[in-house]
């Protein structure tokens with residue numbers, strides 16, 4: 001068994017999960033890079049080790065109960081009790097309406113983005129409770145609280161926030177903290193691919209933020225790192241927005257007297 005804190009990050013092969021795995025490893029944690037994509041996951045492990053960090057890859061399908069239980073059992077047996085669980089495995093969704101969204105796509109998004117998080121909490125939280133120590137961070141989205149044409153994705157993110165509040169109350173007596181981050185538009189590889197495919201307008205995403213920029217995966221990783229740290233030891237049950245000021249600004253600039261453009265900018269074209 002090892003003394004170092006063991007941090008499990010699902011979805012760590014890419015995007016926010018990858019940045020989080022690297023951030024936690026930089027802070028000295030032994031990071032479990034848990035993902036369904038072995039090739040990319042192993043590449044993240046290699047990146048972390050190259051910079052002197054500690055990481056191991058574990059294959060998992062968060063939508064599969066047995067796979068998640070195997071992960072929790074294998075981590076505990078091989079590396080020791082997990083002190084941190086970051087649930088970052090997820091899929092994005094294309095814009096859809098009630099008529100255009102297939103039930104298959106709806107159910108797939110819920111199976112990974114909600115049920116996957118539930119299964120991971122169910123597998124790891126009792127173990128953390130037994131050791132009376134742990135921190136879980138879930139990934140919500142600003143779509144949880146603002147209407148967006150993401151019929152399966154957004155309601156699943158609202159459910160994540162509710163789950164976070166319930167688990168924080170349930171697990172607090174055993175010194176297990178449960179929080180969530182609520183990212184705005186994050187410029188991950190997947191988001192860039194959607195921009196390149198013409199499915200997201202980068203200018204509009206920047207213009208709708210107070211800071212005039214998209215969120216970097218590292219911005220979200222820094223928030224998660226804080227929530228898992230001793231500096232946040234009295235914080236549980238919260239949802240931390242990391243959105244470059246999107247939530248307030250989108251209503252501010254769309255006020256009927258404002259015309260959709262921030263007065264601090266001459267036009268959206270000024271944003272690089």
Ligand SMILES: NC(=O)c1ccc[n+]([C@@H]2O[C@H](COP(=O)([O-])OP(=O)(O)OC[C@H]3O[C@@H](n4cnc5c(N)ncnc54)[C@H](O)[C@@H]3O)[C@@H](O)[C@H]2O)c1
Pocket residue numbers: 010011012013014015016017034035036037060061062063087088089090091092112113116139140141142182183184185186187188189190191
């Ligand atoms: N990118 C954004 O703008 C944004 C904004 C808000 C919230 N989020 C949320 O952040 C989380 C991470 O998203 P991202 O943008 O980094 O995505 P991403 O696609 O870059 O990474 C997701 C990772 O999850 C893995 N994964 C997918 N299905 C899996 C499964 N069944 N089992 C195990 N691993 C699986 C993928 O292989 C990938 O490595 C998601 O919950 C997403 O909803 C993203």
